Amino acid sequence: RTMITIRRSSGIAGRRLVRRGAAGLGALLAVSLLAACGSAMGGTSGGAGSITLYSGQHEQTTQSLVNAFEQQTGIHVNVRYNDEDSFADEIVAEQAHPIADVFYTENSPALEFLQEKGLLAHVDASTLAKTPAKYNSPQGDWLGISARVSVLIYNPSLISASQLPTSVLQLANPKYKGKLAFAAGETDFQPIVTSVAKAYGDAEASTWLAGIKSNAGSHTYPDNETIADEVNRGAAAFGVVNQYYWYRMEAELGASSMHSKIAYFAPHDPGYVVDVSGAGILKSSKNLPDAQKFLAFLVSKQGQDVIAHSISYEYPLDDGVKTSAPETPLGQLQPYPIGIAELGDGSTAISLLQKAGLLCRARPA
Numbered sequence: 001r002t003m004i005t006i007r008r009s010s011g012i013a014g015r016r017l018v019r020r021g022a023a024g025l026g027a028l029l030a031v032s033l034l035a036a037c038g039s040a041m042g043g044t045s046g047g048a049g050s051i052t053l054y055s056g057q058h059e060q061t062t063q064s065l066v067n068a069f070e071q072q073t074g075i076h077v078n079v080r081y082n083d084e085d086s087f088a089d090e091i092v093a094e095q096a097h098p099i100a101d102v103f104y105t106e107n108s109p110a111l112e113f114l115q116e117k118g119l120l121a122h123v124d125a126s127t128l129a130k131t132p133a134k135y136n137s138p139q140g141d142w143l144g145i146s147a148r149v150s151v152l153i154y155n156p157s158l159i160s161a162s163q164l165p166t167s168v169l170q171l172a173n174p175k176y177k178g179k180l181a182f183a184a185g186e187t188d189f190q191p192i193v194t195s196v197a198k199a200y201g202d203a204e205a206s207t208w209l210a211g212i213k214s215n216a217g218s219h220t221y222p223d224n225e226t227i228a229d230e231v232n233r234g235a236a237a238f239g240v241v242n243q244y245y246w247y248r249m250e251a252e253l254g255a256s257s258m259h260s261k262i263a264y265f266a267p268h269d270p271g272y273v274v275d276v277s278g279a280g281i282l283k284s285s286k287n288l289p290d291a292q293k294f295l296a297f298l299v300s301k302q303g304q305d306v307i308a309h310s311i312s313y314e315y316p317l318d319d320g321v322k323t324s325a326p327e328t329p330l331g332q333l334q335p336y337p338i339g340i341a342e343l344g345d346g347s348t349a350i351s352l353l354q355k356a357g358l359l360c361r362a363r364p365a
Contacts, residue, residue, distance in 0.1 A: 050076040051101040051287045051294060054091065056084025056187075057277055061312040062104060068306055069297045075290045084110040085187055085346070091119060091282065098284035101291040104145070104277075104298075107187050109194075109346030111142040111280050116345055121281040124292050130299040131317050135276045138341050142280030145298045146307050146314040149333055150192055150273045151262045153231050153246055154238035164238060164263055168196060168271025169204075171240070172211025181227045181239030182216035184358035188224055188242050191275045193349035195338050199270040202352065209356035232260040240271065244313035247327060251311065267334035274335040275343070277314065 055062045059081055066077045080100075082090075088110040091100060103120075105111055114120050120141040128136055128143055135144030152164055159179060165171055171180060183189060197205040219236045221227050227239040228249050246262045265272040279298055281291040297303045304318040313323060315330040322329075353359035 049074065049290065050078065051285075051290050052078045052099055053080070053102045053104060053294070054087045054100040055079055055081050055104045056087055056106050056110065057104050058106075058310075058312045061307060061310040061314075064306050064310055065298060065303060068302060069294055072297065072302070073290075073293060075293065077294070083187065088113050092117065095119070095284070098282060100282050101285040101287050102279060102281055102294055104279040106277050107191060107275050107346075108142075108144075108278050108340055108343055109187075109190060109349070111137065111278050112340075112343070113345035113347075114280065114282075115139060115141045119283055121283045121285065121288065121291075123281065123295055127292065127296045127299060130296075134339065135278075135317055136340070137278075137280075142278045143295065143299065144276035144278050144317050144340075145303075146277045146312075146316055147274055147330060148188075148242040148244055148277070148314050149264075149330075149335060150188075150240055150271060150275075151243045151246070151264055152238055153228055153241050153260050153262050155231050155234050155236075155260050157259065158234060158237035161261070161263055166266045167269050168192065168240075168265055169200070169208055171271075172208045172215065174211070174215070176237075177215045178217060178219070179237035180212065180215045181219045181221060181230055181236035182212055183221045183223050183227055183239075184213075184353060186223050187346075188275070189240070190346045190349035190353075191273050191338075191343050192240065192271055193352055194343050194346070195270040195273050195336055197348050197352060198338060198342060199336070202348070205352050206355060209352060209358060213356055213358055228260070232258065234259060242275075243327060247313040248311055251313075264334075268336050270336045270338075272333075272335045273338065274330075274333060276317070276340065 062079065066079055069075065070077060084105040084107065087103060091103065091114060103111065103114065115137060122140050123143050128140055131144045135147065137143065154164055193205065196208060221230060224241040224245050227241050228245040230236045231239055232249060243262060246260065250258050279295055281288065281295065285291050301318065301321065304316040304321040307314060308316045308321045309324050315323060350359060
């Protein structure tokens with residue numbers, strides 16, 4: 001695994017938001033050369049007034065939140081960035097010598113995984129109340145911070161809107177062979193796999209994934225950023241990403257350089273999934289009061305404003321805070337009705353992806 005320790009990183013690590021250890025290694029190293037070095041990997045959490053944050057979220061958004069929190073509270077945050085699934089495994093492995101106080105993820109399954117193992121502390125009730133209950137852990141062991149929705153990104157010069165699939169199952173239709181861009185290892189795709197399995201059963205989901213594997217062929221990429229880039233430049237006709245990739249790319253490249261558009265699956269289709277980014281506190285934390293303050297800040301008006309005006313273009317979960325991009329409002333989306341608890345810990349999706357030969361890494365039991 002690749003893990004980079006970064007403290008007080010304030011620059012933008014390359015054109016893309018960095019969130020993967022392996023995929024973003026070069027950019028993260030560039031930032032680390034400019035930043036003050038953090039504690040070594042084998043270090044422990046700081047004392048009073050200091051917490052260690054494991055973040056699988058976008059680096060720039062996380063750092064903006066950390067900077068604002070530190071300025072408001074004086075509590076120092078040591079940040080480590082890596083893929084959220086890798087961090088979940090690290091936290092399990094570190095139980096004898098825990099390091100993290102808070103775990104901040106892009107998607108909910110990694111938090112559910114740790115909750116099932118009894119490794120998360122209960123979030124203060126006053127903090128949980130700031131986020132709609134449907135976006136929080138039903139047990140109250142982690143809370144939702146922001147949301148995103150799956151969309152189709154397509155290049156109109158290669159495929160028209162009328163030719164796009166309206167159902168996620170159609171991604172496996174042979175007529176899309178050579179047209180579909182796909183990122184099997186993208187953790188954002190796991191909730192869609194779980195949703196399909198819930199709607200149609202594991203056997204149908206396995207057949208569907210086999211069809212996707214065949215259709216994607218050489219257009220199999222490491223992450224959603226690459227899908228967005230490849231579709232926009234005309235290397236692939238379309239793919240499935242979360243909405244913020246397109247809005248962020250538009251902001252970065254400018255309207256004149258945008259050769260792609262986005263579309264939604266049919267209302268309530270299992271491919272039309274709203275997922276949440278969340279955060280939880282480790283039971284092993286020696287800095288519980290400060291960790292609770294950090295979670296409270298993430299869902300405060302100030303924290304939600306940081307998210308709304310960051311370059312991640314995710315949806316804040318505070319109804320009174322709107323994104324800076326002209327996105328379809330969160331309340332107007334028509335996703336498949338799958339709840340946080342039903343998305344689970346991602347094990348169903350991981351197992352199905354492994355059986356289809358699309359994912360190699362197994363998560364420890």
